[in-house]
Amino acid sequence: MRTHQDWLDTAAEARLRTRPFVGGRSIDIAEGSFENCNPASGALLAEVADAGEAGVDAAVRAARAAYDDGGWSRAGVAFRRERMLRFADLLADHAAELAVLDSLDMGKRVVDAYDLDLPFSANLFRYYAEAIDKINDEVAPTPPGTLGLIRRVPLGVVGAVVPWNYPVDMLAWKVAPAMAAGNSVVLKPAEQSPSSALRIAELAAEAGIPDGVLNVVPGLGETTGRALGLHPDVDVLAFTGSTEVGAYFLQYAGQSNLKQVWLECGGKSPHLVFADAEDLATTAKQTALGIWFNQGAVCSAHSRVLVQREVHEEFVDLVAKEAAAYAPGDPLDPAAGMGAIVSPEQTDRIMAFVDEAKTSGARLVTGGERITRDGSDCYVQPTVFDDVDPASTLAREEVFGPVLAITAFDTEDEAVALANDTPYGLAASVATSNLSRAHRLTERIHAGTVTVNGVDAFSAWTPFGGFKGSGFGRDLSLHALDKYVGLKTVWINH
16 A cells, blocks of 8 residues: 555656647647646646647647548457557556646545546546447348448547546546547646646557547647637537536537537536435435545535435534544545645635635534645635525535535425426435335436435446536446447448
């Protein structure tokens, strides 16, 4: 098991890439630069190139050339499978390096990146590598003398824009199925977390994936992200991030070439806790994990807990006791309960929610304070508010931080109404020992994933995505491939 000192040593040896990776190599092309800072200390890590329109255009041209060449898009399934499996092995081999890069960039606990994010991401590339030969064409029942084929073909150039909270994971969720289907990809990582994506692009080249199949363009959203969304030679745009920014990409598609846009956006996921929950203490532990893991920076974080009144007070006490296990500390220290918030701006935003909740009538149970350590104030205590008004800002808007809102309810119908009274529809959870109730609520709650007696369950084999303001389209599972292939009908008369 790696110690705190082991991780400090790995971090000291880390080399941060700062230039766009296009056509199989790092290139000197940019329209400015931006600072990449370590939120755990405030220290400047590197000045990173803002690729801008010129960088995006170069990357798209490289991706289009690779696609048209056919060395990947028309390669046999065995070739793509072999290269993707080698790529997955390299991700696993470099897990410690990549975990440190994510921790330095965005403040997450390095052990979470190393133990969870990297294994899942490597295995996701393996999953889609093995899925390549499961993308089957069809033969239609056409009249005699004709042959009707329904083919699934790659769409071309995929633009992928991913957030800062899971830099490696979100890369894998987009890139693996897009590449498996035969597309070329231009990836824009979040400006807060560019380092692992640029390193992964090098590993793709080392794995033998042809030049131009995976390109990475670091940059700001308003420059590089916008340029990618507006580019007329991008066929598909896949995005994970806020609902507000997702709407921009829909506009960009309309203003350019009507490219397909797939969105996985924000959430305000409810966790419904009934008095008949089998083990209230276990449910409280699950609740704590559902809001405080990854500093609360999870799109499907179960940030609203609706508790049946009979067990309300007991449950609030149990959750508050869990807060001690999530005390923030050095992200490179395995003993830390949480890491740092990604930036001073995001920390300010979280504290604005806390301040508003304090003045809105909600009762602060625990936490609610900003912490300064190692010269940085990008730390927030695990926080619980009780008696939260369902119409309040804290109950309705996504905090993307370690702040939990608890509201009591009396009846099942009331709980469902509260759960669905949100502009989002990404995820939900239900704690109950009543099997009939579990079935009823999974039907009635309007969310892309509903977990019973757990929180935020997902896997490579099940689709992930939402309804309403949480977006459309699905990541993970074989269904993710649907976003990256087109149906082509072929008629042959003979």
